[in-house]
Amino acid sequence: MEETFAIFLASTLRLAMPLMLAASGELVSERSGVLNLSLEGMMLTAAFFGALGSWATGDPYLGVGCAILAALCVAAVQAWLSVNLRANQLVVGIGFNILALGATTLLYRIIFGGLSREEIPGLPKLAVPGLSDLPFAGTAFFQQSVIVYVGLGLIVLIWVMLNHTSFGLAVRAVGDEPRSADKAGIPVAATRWRAVLVTGFMAGVAGAFISIADIHTFTENMTNGAGYLALAAVIFGGWNVGRTIAACLLFGAATALQFQLPAMGINVPTAFLLMLPYLLALLAVAGVVGRLEPPTSLTLPFQRGK
Amino acid sequence: MTALALASSLPDRRRLAGISIPFAAVVGSMAVGLLLIAASGKSVPDAIDAFLDGAFGTAFAFGASVNRAVALSLVGLGFILAFRANLTNVGGEGQIAVGGIAAAALALWPPIAGLPLGLAVIVPLLGGTLAGAFWGGIAGFMKVKFGTNEVISTLLLGFVALLMVYWCVQSTALLRQPQTSSATLPESLPIPDPTKLPGLTGDSESPLHVGLIICLVLAVVTAVVLQRSTFGLRLRAIGLNELAARRAGMPGGVLLVVALAIAGAFGGLAGAIMLQGEQYYLKTGFSSGYGFDGLVVGLLSRGSTVGVLAGALFFGFLRSGGISMEIMAGVPAALTLVIQGLIVIAVAGSVILVDKLERGSR
Numbered sequence: 001m002e003e004t005f006a007i008f009l010a011s012t013l014r015l016a017m018p019l020m021l022a023a024s025g026e027l028v029s030e031r032s033g034v035l036n037l038s039l040e041g042m043m044l045t046a047a048f049f050g051a052l053g054s055w056a057t058g059d060p061y062l063g064v065g066c067a068i069l070a071a072l073c074v075a076a077v078q079a080w081l082s083v084n085l086r087a088n089q090l091v092v093g094i095g096f097n098i099l100a101l102g103a104t105t106l107l108y109r110i111i112f113g114g115l116s117r118e119e120i121p122g123l124p125k126l127a128v129p130g131l132s133d134l135p136f137a138g139t140a141f142f143q144q145s146v147i148v149y150v151g152l153g154l155i156v157l158i159w160v161m162l163n164h165t166s167f168g169l170a171v172r173a174v175g176d177e178p179r180s181a182d183k184a185g186i187p188v189a190a191t192r193w194r195a196v197l198v199t200g201f202m203a204g205v206a207g208a209f210i211s212i213a214d215i216h217t218f219t220e221n222m223t224n225g226a227g228y229l230a231l232a233a234v235i236f237g238g239w240n241v242g243r244t245i246a247a248c249l250l251f252g253a254a255t256a257l258q259f260q261l262p263a264m265g266i267n268v269p270t271a272f273l274l275m276l277p278y279l280l281a282l283l284a285v286a287g288v289v290g291r292l293e294p295p296t297s298l299t300l301p302f303q304r305g306k
Numbered sequence: 307m308t309a310l311a312l313a314s315s316l317p318d319r320r321r322l323a324g325i326s327i328p329f330a331a332v333v334g335s336m337a338v339g340l341l342l343i344a345a346s347g348k349s350v351p352d353a354i355d356a357f358l359d360g361a362f363g364t365a366f367a368f369g370a371s372v373n374r375a376v377a378l379s380l381v382g383l384g385f386i387l388a389f390r391a392n393l394t395n396v397g398g399e400g401q402i403a404v405g406g407i408a409a410a411a412l413a414l415w416p417p418i419a420g421l422p423l424g425l426a427v428i429v430p431l432l433g434g435t436l437a438g439a440f441w442g443g444i445a446g447f448m449k450v451k452f453g454t455n456e457v458i459s460t461l462l463l464g465f466v467a468l469l470m471v472y473w474c475v476q477s478t479a480l481l482r483q484p485q486t487s488s489a490t491l492p493e494s495l496p497i498p499d500p501t502k503l504p505g506l507t508g509d510s511e512s513p514l515h516v517g518l519i520i521c522l523v524l525a526v527v528t529a530v531v532l533q534r535s536t537f538g539l540r541l542r543a544i545g546l547n548e549l550a551a552r553r554a555g556m557p558g559g560v561l562l563v564v565a566l567a568i569a570g571a572f573g574g575l576a577g578a579i580m581l582q583g584e585q586y587y588l589k590t591g592f593s594s595g596y597g598f599d600g601l602v603v604g605l606l607s608r609g610s611t612v613g614v615l616a617g618a619l620f621f622g623f624l625r626s627g628g629i630s631m632e633i634m635a636g637v638p639a640a641l642t643l644v645i646q647g648l649i650v651i652a653v654a655g656s657v658i659l660v661d662k663l664e665r666g667s668r
Contacts, residue, residue, distance in 0.1 A: 035457075081655045090396060090457060091605050091654040094598055099647025105640035110346045228465060235458055271473030278465040285459060287452045294455060 008253075008260045014214060016252025017148055018043065018206040018223075022230035023237070023244050024155045025202025028162060030234060032195035033175040033297040034082050037093025038074060039203055040227025041100030046071040046207025048104040051218035052111065054211075055120040063120070063212050064147065068204030074100070075200020079193045086301035097227075105220045112218075122216040123147055145213040151205055158198070159241040171195050175295035178302040188302050203227075232281040239294060251277040327660050328606065331652035332620070339645040343637050353635040360630020361623040365507075367630065369514035373584055374596075375615075375622030376521040377402070377576040381600020382614035383528045384442075384572025386607060390532060391565040392545035397445060397460030399597025400467030401573025402580065404441045405434035407467075407474055409578035410481055410494050410588040413501035426500040431578045438574015439567040441467060446563035456566060464597065472590045481588055494588040503583040517579040524572070529611040541565055573597060602650050608660075621646065 026039050036042070049070035054063025074096060081087040123145045162168040173181040174188045182188050210226070211218050229251055236251075237244025254277055258270040343353045360367050381398040388395045395401075412418050412430040419426050445463060448454040474481040474494070481494040503515040532538040543551040544561050552558040577593065585592060599621055607613030628642030 077651075081651070085655050085658055087654040087657055088605065090394060091602065092651055094602060095647050095650030095654060097647075098598070098643050098650060102640045102643025102645075102647055106342065106346075106638050106644060109638045109640070225465075228461075232462060232465070235462070269473055269477060271469050271476060274472070275466055275469040278462045278469070282459065282462045282466070285452075285454045285462070286448050287454075294458070298455070299457065 004260065004264060008256055011256040011259065012249065012253045013144070013148075014252075015255045016248045017151065018209050018214075018226050019230045019233055019248035019251055020155060020245050021151050021206035021209060022203050022227060023233040023248050024158045024241060025199040025206075026230060027234050027237070027239060027241060027244055028158060028171060029192075029195045029199040030298055031162065031175045031239060031295050032171045032192045033178065033295055033300060033302070034079070034192050034196050035089050035093070035299045036075075036078055036196065036199050037090055037231070038078050038096035038100075038227075039093075039199070039230055040223055040225065041093075041096040041098075042071045042074045042078075042200055042203035043207040043210070043227045043230075044097075044100045044104055044221065044223045045074050046204040047211035047222055048108065048207075048218050050204075050208040051120050051211040052107075054122075058121055060121045060123045060212050064123075064205070064208040067208035067212070068201055071204030071207060072197060072200040075196050075203070078200075079196035082196070082301065083189050083192045086303060089299050089301075101221055104218075108218060108220060119216055120212065120218070123213045145209075147205065147209050147213045151209065154202065154205065155241070155245065158202070162241060167191075167194070172295075174302070175297055178297050178300075182302070182304060188304075192302075206230075229277055232277050235294075236277070236281040236284045238284065247277075247280075250280070327656045328649075328653045331649050331656065335645045335648035335652065338648060339641055342641060342644065346637065348635060348637050353631050353637045356631045356634035356637075357627035359634065361627035363630075365509055365512040365514075367626055369507075369512040370584075371622045371626040372514055372518060372619070373622075374625055375618040376517045376583075377580050377596045378600045378603050378618035378621055379521050379525065379615055380572045380576035380579070381597055382604035382607060382618055383525060383611065384569035385601055385604025386609050386611070386614060387528060387532065387541070387572070388442075388565045388569035389604065389609065390538065390545055391541040391562060392548075393446075393449075393562065393565055393569070394457050395442065395445075395460050395566060395569040395573075396457050396601060397442065397464040397467075397570070397597070398573045398576075398600045399593050399595070400460070400464030401438040401441050401570045402577035402593040402597050403464075403467040403471045404437040405574030405577025406581045406588055406592050407471060407481070407577075408437035408574070409434035409581045410474075410497065413497035413582065414481065414495060419498040419500045421500075426498075427503060427582065430497075430501055430582060431575065434578025434581070435571045435575040438577065439571035441574065442570015443563055443567035445570075446566035449566070450559040450562055460566075468591075468593065471588065471592060475589055492590065496587045497582065501582060502586065503579065513584060515579075515583040517583045520575075520579070524575075525611050525615055532609075532611070573600070576600070599646075602646075606650070606653050 022039055022043055026036055029036055046067040050063045050067030053066025054060045057063070078092060078096065081092045082089045125145050162171065170181070170186045170191045173186055174191045178188050207223070210222060215222065233247040233251055234244050236247040254273050258273045261268050340350055343350050361371055362368050381402065385395050385398065409430040412433040418429055421429060441463060445456045445459040448459045449456050475492045476482060478485055482492060483490060483495045503517055505512065506514045506516055506518060540551070540556050540561055543554070544556060544558055548558055576596065580596070581588065603614055603617040603621060606617050624642050624646060628639040631637045631641065632639040
């Protein structure tokens with residue numbers, strides 16, 4: 001029982017980690033008024049280029065760098081289209097997801113050939129001295145890949161940035177009242193650009209976690225909807241960092257349970273567990289679990305004087 | 307006289323300029339595709355041959371492409387109807403899924419197959435349509451009742467519906483075929499022959515079915531509703547200024563729910579047609595991304611019914627050609643996704659430019 005629980009904790013964290021990274025980044029952008037449906041595409045692109053970089057250089061850390069760079073490129077184009085060209089953010093997002101799936105699959109076939117399962121150099125696991133020996137939670141929480149600790153640090157950083165810095169204030173201002181923000185001298189376009197780049201950076205780390213730290217290879221469509229799940233987590237989290245992280249852990253736990261419950265002899269349809277995150281997010285936006293308000297200008301482009 | 311001719315030709319020229327950008331996006335993206343084929347070391351002429359063959363070459367290929375276009379058109383038509391009321395229906399994928407589930411459940415229910423007068427085909431089609439309408443209606447209800455943004459609700463409902471398909475085909479208590487061995491696939495039984503959509507050509511080689519007729523009729527109806535009916539005008543009014551429309555005495559809430567329910571109905575019908583016309587049994591991933599493609603078709607059409615049909619045909623042929631390219635020329639079908647993604651991004655990005663051109667530069 002204790003062992004099952006330890007495995008459950010470990011797999012929850014493993015499944016929640018990419019969600020937490022991606023969702024915390026997406027949160028910043030959404031608070032500024034830009035919805036990146038392309039989150040899935042950013043993560044998939046990052047996972048691919050992370051794997052490619054790690055494989056080509058033999059250095060997993062360079063791989064992480066490649067992953068972040070690749071996701072930032074996608075984010076930059078997304079920002080340019082959504083902010084400067086005032087394109088429909090949903091369409092651009094869907095376009096990127098189609099493109100990312102196509103491009104990574106195509107490049108993978110061209111570079112690695114066929115359906116090879118080439119192993120790539122992964123990130124080392126780091127045991128926190130003392131804590132990693134704790135009973136059952138020890139291995140789950142304190143014997144993780146380096147990227148987990150760095151990632152958790154980044155999430156805290158995002159929380160501080162959003163709630164306690166002038167940049168965070170600007171982000172929230174342009175997301176809710178771009179017109180007033182503009183009159184108050186806050187550069188709307190520049191703030192949104194930065195916010196989308198934060199999303200890109202975090203999606204890059206999330207993608208790198210999946211391919212370099214977790215699976216140690218790239219497979220076609222390996223993010224498999226994690227980006228959409230992260231979007232649902234932001235919604236269920238009510239556009240608030242703490243609640244969003246809690247939502248990611250909950251979603252991770254629900255996904256982990258599909259392997260755990262059968263082992264414990266409990267029969268719950270897997271489909272229901274997989275559906276749970278989306279159902280919860282639906283209930284949340286319906287206002288069943290407390291009233292949640294998205295940023296007022298979410299998905300609305302801003303144009304001065306209009 | 308010349309001045310008059312000039313004046314009347316002006317809007318056309320602007321319109322032409324507006325169309326030229328999506329056209330350039332398509333040509334440019336195709337060129338990138340060709341470059342990628344060359345870069346992957348495959349023969350470009352072979353790939354083009356395989357593409358054309360797969361898209362138009364045989365009666366089978368042509369029929370499959372058109373059938374694909376029918377599903378995309380239906381989702382796209384529903385999309386532009388709701389979009390007229392300024393509602394963005396992102397849930398086409400889920401509406402196809404619930405439509406497919408309902409159609410499969412009805413078609414597999416023994417009494418249905420025995421119905422006379424084509425009812426065996428019509429009842430599952432209607433069931434799928436109603437299921438889609440219900441699914442879209444939920445989003446409309448949430449919007450009116452709780453003020454929930456329909457982009458978010460339709461997206462989430464979409465994922466729920468996709469997992470419902472998964473659930474249905476995993477559980478023998480629902481739609482999974484009886485498990486005779488461990489190798490039994492998680493799929494439904496094939497639907498009985500009387501519930502399948504009749505073919506259109508009589509040629510057994512061609513999968514082309516009456517879905518095409520249904521789609522064309524609905525396209526005309528949509529165009530008429532949008533341009534000539536009070537309902538279309540009301541949708542437009544509520545889309546332009548909801549408050550003003552309500553003040554003018556229009557039932558705002560009801561209109562919003564109805565608009566999303568209609569969009570959902572089109573998606574549900576597309577799902578039923580896909581099931582009864584081509585796939586014949588329900589399986590995970592049966593909606594094949596057509597919901598998202600259909601949304602893109604709807605958006606790129608800029609509200610025009612003809613635009614929806616043209617875009618759907620283009621994407622339909624693109625997908626079929628891509629599959630054939632993979633089989634016959636060894637070029638991964640993922641290439642067509644690259645082309646499609648580039649087109650979507652380029653067209654979405656050039657909207658301001660198109661608007662400027664159409665209005666004339668100010």
